[in-house]
Amino acid sequence: MKVIDYAAPKSIAEAVAVLKEKGERARCLAGGTDIIVQVREGKRRDVEVLVDIKHIPELNELSFDAKTGLRIGAAAPCYRVYEDQRISNAYPGLIDAVALVGGIQIQSRASLGGNLCNSSPAADTIPALIAMETICVIAGPGGTREVPVQGFCTAPGKNVLGRGELLVTLKLPPPKPRSGAAYLRFIPRNEMDIAVVGAGVSVELDEGRSRCTAARVSLAAVAPTPLLVNEAGAALVDGTLNDALIENAARLAQAASRPISDMRGDADYRRHLVGVLVKRALQTAIARART
């Protein structure tokens, strides 16, 4: 492994300074479950410094308030999110995704920020974050800016972070009344595999609980970046909730997906899975919204 230095900044300003100075030669180290493997396997040959961001207080934040919502520090590992009873009660659709990243050992370390910044099209937490209207708080040499999570990834392994920038916080709005969300993925094993397809959805229902007032459908592993399929969400607010409406949304999600064929599945298979998973995830989200 070529890395020749390890830095452990204690503040955002210190981290920004190192990242700005070193550019491509520095990479943030959160849980390390992607970056250590990539550096070791020679996939990131330019990296000379790992910048451990776990000593920066803001990046370890985890706070929930029913009025203002959830704030997840970018380096907070998965287990902290799903072991928090208030968070798992309020955001079951997020927990669906967070609890299936890797196995126990991975969840002790892997962060949601790392999952997002690694920007794999198959990352499990991103569709859930998209469905839940997450905002990314980014710090950099020019100060702080906010980006909606669906605009964060730009290509496989690439995102909007510029030189000197790091992700600080993921902000999720408070759960709305009569809302529900769910994330489902398909893998050939029961655990520990990369999504063939993932689907994250959220719905808000009217007072009669028979119509959607808002809906979001997001997909993993069917395009170069995670997708937010606006047409599918729009189709769900267009009538009384029934099987036909859900089927139609699933069809629109299939139409929007642009999967490739690889060893995990060919494009047709993936498109088929999109239909199945979107339908099932919607059924779960609607059931959660009704309880």
Add this chain to the structure above:
Amino acid sequence: MTKKLHIEAKINGKDTEFLCEPRQSLLEVLRDVLQLTGAKEGCNNGNCGACNVLLDGRLVNSCLVMAPEIAGRSVATIEGLASPQALHPVQKAFLENAALQCGICTPGFILASKALLDQNPHPTEHQVRHWLAGNLCRCTGYDKIVRAVLDAAKT
């Protein structure tokens, strides 16, 4: 020449100092610097669990922890599990259930199982299998391992 870092940490309850290169993993330091060879290198990429240790009480793959990260923290390896008087109940159950063949996966499985029983003393078979999904064994077919963990849960 890479500069070496001086790290202080608690290893198996003992205050320990060591020198490491910033590129070294915790697994490399345990095995090559501290001569604690109980943690094994299987895959070196997070998939097999043979390198499992407890970092501040939580199960991690030591191949995916950089050695400098453990400064000021505590690491428990398989070497620290038994008391001078007796094996840990999980170790005993692995022996009694013949839950190993070649044994390379065993330290990882035992630490993973201990971590499970510490937080859930009476798991179901399904919970045991789910928890151990991050540990691979090429020899046993897992059944005897699962039985050993369920057995240890009874004691």
